Amino acid sequence: MTFHALDVGSGDDGRWAAHAQALWPIAEGWMSEESRTADGEIRARRLFEEHMPELVPVLDRLAGQLDTPGGSTFLTHANLRPFFSGCMQIGSDGTLLRNYDLSPEGCEGAIVRSDFLRPVIGMQEALWGLLDGMNDAGLAASLTFGGRFVHGPGFAIPIVMRYLLETCDTVDQAIDRLSSIPIGIPQNVTFVDRNSAATVFTGPDIPVTRAPDACAANHQHLAVPDEQEQSSRTQERLSAIRRAGTDVEAALKPPLYLSDYDKWLGTIYTARYRPTEGRVTYFWPSESWEQSFGDFAEGTRTVTIGRV
Known part of the structure; x- marks a missing residue:
């Protein structure tokens, strides 16, 4: 298995975006049906703003770098499909x-x-x-x-x-x-x-x-x-x-x-x-x-x- 070590800085110079764009086809599959709707997008944004207000400017900065339909909603991680693991x-x-x-x-x-x-x-x-x-x-x-x-x-x-x-x-x-x-x-x-x-x-x-x-x-x-x-x-x-x-x-x-x-x-x-x-x-x-x-x-x- 291949692991990568990346320094993405503040996320505004393209380094984070280059990595994220390559993974987007996989990441998009985590989105629930609700999160793909207009109402789901609004609810996800409100939930993020309510509970993680300090990260809202970072979310917007990264979403602007990702520049992908649905990307901003995905990055909230609100109401994604559940996944289960060990650890x-x-x-x-x-x-x-x-x-x-x-x-x-x-x-x-x-x-x-x-x-x-x-x-x-x-x-x-x-x-x-x-x-x-x-x-x-x-x-x-x-x-x-x-x-x-x-x-x-x-x-x-x-x-x-x-x-x-x-x-x-x-x-x-x-x-x-x-x-x-x-x-x-x-x-x-x-x-x-x-x-x-x-x-x-x-x-x-x-x-x-x-x-x-x-x-x-x-x-x-x-x-x-x-x-x-x-x-x-x-x-x-x-x-x-x-x-x-x-x-x-x-x-x-x-x-x-x-x-x-x-x-x-x-x-x-x-x-x-x-x-x-x-x-x-x-x-x-x-x-x-x-x-x-x-x-x-x-x-x-x-x-x-x-x-x-």
């Missing part, structure tokens, strides 16, 4: 470690440094959202699917991750802000800053709720059905995360490292964020790639995923 994550002692699990064709594979409102580095999804990332204040965050197949009105989580990292400095501030944002499907979000780490459960049918500790797999406050547990092994992986902590070697081995790519449960990458250092390293079984605010290197890496 695990843990925060401890200033470190955030996560595995991102999906099918390879479903991952954008773009490590992006941006300066929209502030410096942010993360794994991009859906053109400007984030699967995980960190900001220059020393805050890092990542997401996992919450394991419950329910869907409601609200945002796709990647844009919310972007918003929180663009506007928050601490774990507590991010959780407080997340509590007022409607989320379309159940998600678990883990935050790490200089002094603390926490995981919260969120979704369209529950309030934001702190987890017992700063780690998550693919369930929330309720156990998943037996068949789902057998395929995702979420309880087993959560127990393994708690035992291993932020050990990268453990994350690169079963049961934390998954290989069911045809079932959208294969590990695409492992990321270790050290946000107070402004540093992230992406790992695969035989390779790693470090990036930082002080030394961000654009380029391309083709890596082997899966365990041989």
Whole structure:
């Protein structure tokens, strides 16, 4: 699988647009029927303005660069089609470690440094959202699917991750802000800053709720059905995360490292964020790639995923 590292700056000089235009045929497929209507466009814009006002100028700047019918509505990430994945994550002692699990064709594979409102580095999804990332204040965050197949009105989580990292400095501030944002499907979000780490459960049918500790797999406050547990092994992986902590070697081995790519449960990458250092390293079984605010290197890496 090929990963790209891109510095898109403030998004107004064509670098972001060149990448986004190439992905637009795929991204457009995420749009729901509602989001393709005039009324859906209006509702998406109003929802974004209400909950992410600081990002409205960035949205308009990027939409102008994308210059594609439906592009502005898509970039709100409001009422997109739901998607479900795997993943695990843990925060401890200033470190955030996560595995991102999906099918390879479903991952954008773009490590992006941006300066929209502030410096942010993360794994991009859906053109400007984030699967995980960190900001220059020393805050890092990542997401996992919450394991419950329910869907409601609200945002796709990647844009919310972007918003929180663009506007928050601490774990507590991010959780407080997340509590007022409607989320379309159940998600678990883990935050790490200089002094603390926490995981919260969120979704369209529950309030934001702190987890017992700063780690998550693919369930929330309720156990998943037996068949789902057998395929995702979420309880087993959560127990393994708690035992291993932020050990990268453990994350690169079963049961934390998954290989069911045809079932959208294969590990695409492992990321270790050290946000107070402004540093992230992406790992695969035989390779790693470090990036930082002080030394961000654009380029391309083709890596082997899966365990041989």
